[in-house]
Amino acid sequence: MQRELCGKLVRPIGLGCMNLSWAYGDPPPHDEKVRLLNEALDLGYNHLDTANIYGNGANEELLGEAVMHRRDEFLLASKTGIIVDGPKRGIDSSPSAITASLDASLERLGTDHIDLFYMHRFDPKVPIADSVGAMVLAIETGKIGAYGVSEWSSEHIREAHAVQPMAAVQTEFSLWTRNVELGVLDTTRELGIALVAFSPVARGALGGVLKDIAALSEKDLRRSHPRFSEENWPRNLEMIDQFDELAKENGVAPAQLALAWLLAQSDHVHTIPGTTSIAHLHENIAAADLAIANEVLDTAGQLINQLTVAGHRYPEVMRGTIDTEDY
Helix, strand or coil: CCEEECCEEECCECEECHHHCCCCCCCCCHHHHHHHHHHHHHHCCCEEECCCCCCCCHHHHHHHHHCHHHHHHCEEEEEECEEEECCEEEECCCHHHHHHHHHHHHHHHCCCCEEEEEECCCCCCCCHHHHHHHHHHHHHCCCEEEEEEECCCHHHHHHHHHHCCCCEEEEECECCECHHHHCHHHHHHHHCCEEEEECCCCCCCCCCCCCCHHHCCCCCHHHHCHHHCCCCHHHHHHHHHHHHHHHHHCCCCHHHHHHHHHHCCCCCEEECCCCCCHHHHHHHHHHHHCCCCHHHHHHHHHHCCCCCCCCCCCCHHHHCCCCCCCC
């Protein structure tokens, strides 16, 4: 199965590279990261997604070292806009910031061209036309192939797209995070924009492995997320255990059922599960070719959805940076 992204046909299941460098506890040893990225290309992954903030540039540097000698084998996506200063986070999508960030990303990646460059968050301080103008300049100078946005509302997607058509919108979308159903899913379909779903396996919750949140590393971002709290996790785990049993009854892994459900929502949907496990790397890419009955997918959607999950998807401190429509 292939779907269009930035004018190219790619597999609808790409690889989110974030947790090879940051976010979910201690990343694997360096040689294992390099091996996993090359194994991904060998398996046919042809959409790799990174960002300047993943490990403060370390993730882009990793891709530059590990796979840029195979540059013609994959669509490369990265992001700009989020500013991290220790525990503080801000947003800057001014034209000068976009240009400087892009040049820094290209240097870290060791390439002269990023296929898809996202504004990682909406910046209310900067007119949309100004931010998009910087992206247009980057396209005209050959530094990027196309631009996209991440976690933007339908209204602002339409405004930016009217200035210059965008190629993709990246946002969280999974069985237990359905915010896109409030507008972004229909908007992107209508405008012919690819929807790239991150955290499609619910930050590992639907991966069939995570059961004990006490085992999460102190550095694991999920410790601050409400759905993984001591209050909410037991309620969510009951639902997850039923989901795991549904997957088992139908001969697929839980992550495969989660990914298959997502791809079935629309033919313009792509997804970028991340993993540090080569076994899961194999498992995830195979999900796109599984024949799972619609009744099973419907049952999964009825079991896990925005109404049955306990807790908000983000901690309070992060919600102010999200422009997407919210429940």
